[in-house]
Amino acid sequence: MISPEQPQLEKSGDFFSKKLQLLKCTNLIFICGSENVLDTAFKNRIIRTISVAAIISFCIMFAVYAFIEIPSQQRISVGQELRIPLNFPKQLLGRIKVYVDSQDKNVIKYKGLNIKSIVLNPNGSWPVAANPGTIRLQLKLFGIIPLKNMVVDVLPQYKVIPGGQSIGVILKSDGIIVVGYSAVKTSGESFIPAKTAGIRVGDIILSINGKKPVSEEIVAEIIDKAGKAGKNVILKIKRGKNLMNLSIKPVYCRETGRYRIGLYVRDNAAGVGTLTFYEPKSNIFGALGHAVSSGNDDQKVIFKSGKIIEAAVQGIHQGKRGGAWGKDRHFFK
Template identity: 35%
Template sequence: MRASLKKRLIGLLLVCFVCIVASSAPFQCFATFPNELRLFSGQGKQLQLTMPVTAKITVSNPDVLTVNGIAQHSFQVDLKEPLSLTPTQQGQTEMKLKLFGTIPLKTVKVNVVPDIKVIPGGQTIGVKIKSVGILVVGHHLVALDHDRKVSPGEDSKIQTGDIITHIDGVKSNDVSKVSDIVNQAGVGKKPLDLTIRRGEQNFHVSLTPAYDAVDKSYRLGLYIRDSAAGIGTLTFYSPQYGVYGALGHVITDMDTQTPIVVGDGQIVDSNVTSIAKSRNGEPGEKHSQILKDSRILGTIEKNTPFGIFGKMNEAPGHYLRNDPLPVAFAEEVKEGPAQIYTVLNGQTVEKFDIQIVHVTRQDYPATKGLVIKVTDPKLLEKTGGIVQGMSGSPIIQNGKVIGAVTHVFVNDPTSGYGCFIEWMLQDSGIMNKSGVGGLKAS
């Protein structure tokens, strides 16, 4: 009985000891101490273990990284004090820590990459995007006579969301030209050879137009579209590479809800004329005007889960600030205060306070990396929080561009999602040009 009680007491003491150790500052610092670290050249970083011991640090390549200002291969440090890392040139190195100079504690792989700076946007832009082909958005019935109706397109197994890229071998992305082609084929009783793109597959469909006795013309039995338009917000512009990123989310067709595959497109100047406030269960929106002579700001070359991207040969103007800011890796983003840049009236970009309430750690590109909450009284008064058209508004934290606003919570418009700027920079091509790689999953 006494032995059993003794074992229980020992077990309880061990549990208490583990709990105390696990909740201690040194243990928590050690748990968050990275195994792999990415640094932009010119941007330093501090790491802290808060351990009342000395350690020996060995840096495999001190030409790449200095620790506490020391450019030596091996030296002693006091782990009660933070370790100040300063990259001195691009490259890779390895930093090893040994307690008392002998006991292995931690090995950190460090990759120093070229510094990336972008000009944060915030401007409201008009988006005009043209599909790579003719997008099928539905089927309709052609009236052959009073009693018979058919849909040649549906009968040919063409599906909503399919893209017609070629008609009789000729590239086709202009809806206005399809009617004449269909009528000529109908009159000549010749089937059309359609090249269909469905996801990553391409195949051919033979389709014979049907004569509509009501409209007195030949029809495919398909509802089709070739373009889309709307408004959003510019996230960043890179003068160094002449590219931009905007929106922070993919553009989908309003009927099929499938991503639009870009043929070409433009972003243009736009003026905010009024704002419908967001309310619980009812997202608001920016009302914006795109004039016929609106200045073309850039091309649209990519439409991805993280927004639209393309060439921009000169700064669009109306900046809150026109000096480039450094960007942050995803792992640098912290919960806490931040700001967004966006337009509430005309073309004037303003800065507003938000709170980052949750950060999702992501080793690979994924949307909804941030949960944000609007705290700025002026923005809440004007918009009720996040509204449609605000997507793409850059998020700034500690003087760095960290991400973009992407979505609003319908039942709480003061809050919404954001994506990390790192993923937008990858899709824009800047990360690849700079030789910046992603983290590997641990």
């Protein structure tokens, strides 16, 4: 027989079971919440670490770039301040010392006094170049670790006079330039012996029969003399970077009464430019112009001498497709 109190006990057991299950769920929620809090803190720590590392890397890269930017050699003129570009952060710049050593006591001045060597703070005042000479600088971190060595050349001051005037340029080439062909007319026929032998427009004649050609007249004289003797002429030719020797037999020209090889040559070039400046003591000048070519693949011509003279531009020819522009000029000798 079942006691009437037994259902009450069963109900009490269910109550305690439910309480226990509720407590377990609460503990599980608490544990899960703690793990979420720990994950967030860990993520924040990683983000802060990455940010600090990025800032440090940027600072290091900036310092390295500033270090590379410092030249190994520099030139200044007398009267200029001996200051080198130091684009380091202020915190790092304050820990750098500059050791200055000049070859002579009179090369630099610091606060009005001639000095030979000094240790500088980059944030302070710098010496001034007083006389031409050489100065050696060394940058050291904390005054101990060498960072950079520099050489500064102090040059004398030059005063130049600005130009702007048109000038004529007359140049004497180192050799004779072949500028074209000229047929040699004999009895009823025309020949160009030089072209047949392989000479091209733009070639430079360095010697003829072992003699250096001084002028166009000398070349014509040597060729005529060899033709009269029934001999060939040996021309040493420069074409680009190549040198070659060519043998040519002169042909008698009925029109000129001389022996020729059929070439137009010249030993000089002339042009017009614009004077930029000149230095009155040394007569050194600068002018705008362009390279002079021989007409053969833009081969540049080497000139041994030249001069400039007064000139005036009288007109300009407009450039066209396939043709260059030009100037009409007049030289005043």
